[in-house]
Amino acid sequence: MSKLEIALFPCLSDNYGLLIHDPQSGKTAAIDTPDADEITRQCEARNWGLTDIWNTHHHWDHTGGNLALKEKYGVNITGPNMIEGRIPGLDIGVGEADIFQFGHHDVKVWHTPGHTKDHIVYYVPDAEAIFVGDTLFAMGCGRLFEGTPLQMFESLKKLASLPPETKVYCAHEYTVSNGEFAITVESENPALRAALGDAKTKRTKAVPTIPTTISKELETNPFMRAETPEILGQIRAAKDNF
Numbered sequence: 001m002s003k004l005e006i007a008l009f010p011c012l013s014d015n016y017g018l019l020i021h022d023p024q025s026g027k028t029a030a031i032d033t034p035d036a037d038e039i040t041r042q043c044e045a046r047n048w049g050l051t052d053i054w055n056t057h058h059h060w061d062h063t064g065g066n067l068a069l070k071e072k073y074g075v076n077i078t079g080p081n082m083i084e085g086r087i088p089g090l091d092i093g094v095g096e097a098d099i100f101q102f103g104h105h106d107v108k109v110w111h112t113p114g115h116t117k118d119h120i121v122y123y124v125p126d127a128e129a130i131f132v133g134d135t136l137f138a139m140g141c142g143r144l145f146e147g148t149p150l151q152m153f154e155s156l157k158k159l160a161s162l163p164p165e166t167k168v169y170c171a172h173e174y175t176v177s178n179g180e181f182a183i184t185v186e187s188e189n190p191a192l193r194a195a196l197g198d199a200k201t202k203r204t205k206a207v208p209t210i211p212t213t214i215s216k217e218l219e220t221n222p223f224m225r226a227e228t229p230e231i232l233g234q235i236r237a238a239k240d241n242f
């Protein structure tokens with residue numbers, strides 16, 4: 001079976017555009033649509049015809065390109081359907097524990113509320129990769145716009161159960177600012193100090209810090225390391241005011 005290919009590229013001010021391509025079936029999916037023009041350019045540069053969009057949640061910087069890309073490519077749009085009308089052009093609504101096919105590969109969907117009520121993530125075991133939108137960031141997590149600390153705690157626990165080597169594709173480059181906050185929570189954590197130093201070096205050269213891995217987040221991320229929902233809530237409130 002030919003290997004799945006993943007492309008990551010900056011969009012808007014600090015989003016990442018993400019494409020996954022299956023050479024065998026010729027399918028290409030965009031994970032969220034921060035910028036239709038940039039996604040089109042990236043597909044054309046690789047000779048990949050866009051066939052699918054997988055949305056993680058409804059925020060404009062994740063769905064803004066849906067309709068333009070649907071018009072251009074006739075793509076099939078998969079996304080959360082728990083709250084009707086949120087995902088522009090939605091074709092297939094999915095939720096917790098759904099599995100769908102991408103070529104011959106399984107894509108597993110988990111519901112990870114917290115950032116929004118209906119946030120979902122896409123796990124592709126054959127690529128050892130998960131697309132987490134705004135649920136998990138390197139050394140951070142999404143703001144709790146609609147969900148509770150308990151929901152985010154449980155969502156992050158689901159992610160923590162993945163194989164440690166799983167690559168985590170986050171939707172934003174927030175790593176350095178997240179790390180600078182994380183170090184105030186756990187100043188003596190050597191893995192965290194190393195990860196922050198590494199992220200700063202990469203960012204001075206404009207190199208992406210994404211993907212991260214589950215094992216790296218378990219070692220460095222104060223939200224993944226929070227032992228109770230209450231502690232997570234306190235850390236999240238402190239980060240909101242950092």
Ligand SMILES: [Zn+2]
Nearest residue numbers: 057059115134
């Ligand atoms: Zn968002």
